[in-house]
Amino acid sequence: MKILANVEMKNYSNMKIGGKAKELIFIEKEEELKEVLKTRDKVFLIGNGTNTLISDKDLDISFISLKEFNYMKVIEKNENYDIVCIGSGANLDDLIDFMEANDYAGLENITGIPGSVGGLVNMNGGAYGTEIFDCIDKIKICDLDGNIKVFEKSELNYNYRTTDIKENKWIVVEVYFKFSKGFDKECSQDKKDKREERHPLELPNLGSTFKNPDQNFAAQLISDAGLKEYRVGNAMVSPKHPNFIVNLGEAGFEDVMGVIEHVKEIIKEKNNIDLQTEIIIVK
Numbered sequence: 001m002k003i004l005a006n007v008e009m010k011n012y013s014n015m016k017i018g019g020k021a022k023e024l025i026f027i028e029k030e031e032e033l034k035e036v037l038k039t040r041d042k043v044f045l046i047g048n049g050t051n052t053l054i055s056d057k058d059l060d061i062s063f064i065s066l067k068e069f070n071y072m073k074v075i076e077k078n079e080n081y082d083i084v085c086i087g088s089g090a091n092l093d094d095l096i097d098f099m100e101a102n103d104y105a106g107l108e109n110i111t112g113i114p115g116s117v118g119g120l121v122n123m124n125g126g127a128y129g130t131e132i133f134d135c136i137d138k139i140k141i142c143d144l145d146g147n148i149k150v151f152e153k154s155e156l157n158y159n160y161r162t163t164d165i166k167e168n169k170w171i172v173v174e175v176y177f178k179f180s181k182g183f184d185k186e187c188s189q190d191k192k193d194k195r196e197e198r199h200p201l202e203l204p205n206l207g208s209t210f211k212n213p214d215q216n217f218a219a220q221l222i223s224d225a226g227l228k229e230y231r232v233g234n235a236m237v238s239p240k241h242p243n244f245i246v247n248l249g250e251a252g253f254e255d256v257m258g259v260i261e262h263v264k265e266i267i268k269e270k271n272n273i274d275l276q277t278e279i280i281i282v283k
């Protein structure tokens, strides 16, 4: 493993906010996870940091990264499908390119989500009616004691933006996908274009701040409440996509938290709905 000390975590969150962490550990072999988990008090697993808001104070936390686990291998070929093993540190973008190169179908709708495979599997990320669990066969995880286990998809509970993995704070080590043939290039490109058109990609952000409440869209509720461009310091509700909070430049952690709290308060007042954050907050 490689260990960096006193690391500026703003460089590892897509929000470009984050204080100095005690250490950031890049795991190179799965056996190292056990050692790290046994010897550290407070750990946090960071993927691509595209859904994680990190406090800008000093952080007495050992951050763990599986970025080195970025392999993609076809391990079984069958008449109607192949089984493909993907390291949890791989970028979804690279997995989509791999699918295109091998003519695999199934995840085109989620093209453009900037997360890692591990991050997406942890929360069952998705878009346009597809969730990453749709194409999963098995998942290799590491539990909090450092034990490695492989679960069939049918052994795991998963739902909208949540899974047993997230609930139990397990670490996704690698994921076995079951892909049939027929990559839909047009669909994939269309979803990429839609993201560029609808998301404020020019500014640091963490994607959707809040989960969509039952029968409702958080972005719509926020827009209807007149909260577009609501701002605390340099953190602002994006006018382009009101469920996104953008960093206009040097925003602080408390600025973002101020926006989150205000939005929650107003939506509770106007709609009697308790918005739940989708983003993960580390402090």
Ligand SMILES: Cc1cc2nc3c(=O)[nH]c(=O)nc-3n(C[C@H](O)[C@H](O)[C@H](O)COP(=O)(O)OP(=O)(O)OC[C@H]3O[C@@H](n4cnc5c(N)ncnc54)[C@H](O)[C@@H]3O)c2cc1C
Residues within 6 Å of the ligand: 014, 044, 045, 046, 047, 048, 049, 050, 051, 052, 066, 088, 089, 113, 114, 115, 116, 117, 118, 119, 120, 121, 122, 123, 124, 125, 126, 127, 165, 170, 171, 172, 173, 199, 201, 205, 206, 207, 208, 280
């Ligand atoms: C512009 C933009 C658009 C987005 N659009 C979407 C969208 O359409 N749909 C959607 O679902 N999300 C979307 N997101 C949010 C985000 O990309 C996803 O939630 C993604 O799954 C996060 O992956 P990550 O690697 O960045 O995770 P991180 O932010 O690094 O971590 C998020 C959580 O996952 C955990 N985690 C990370 N790696 C692992 C692992 N190997 N094993 C277990 N847990 C792990 C972390 O501990 C943390 O709790 C968007 C974000 C942005 C910035």
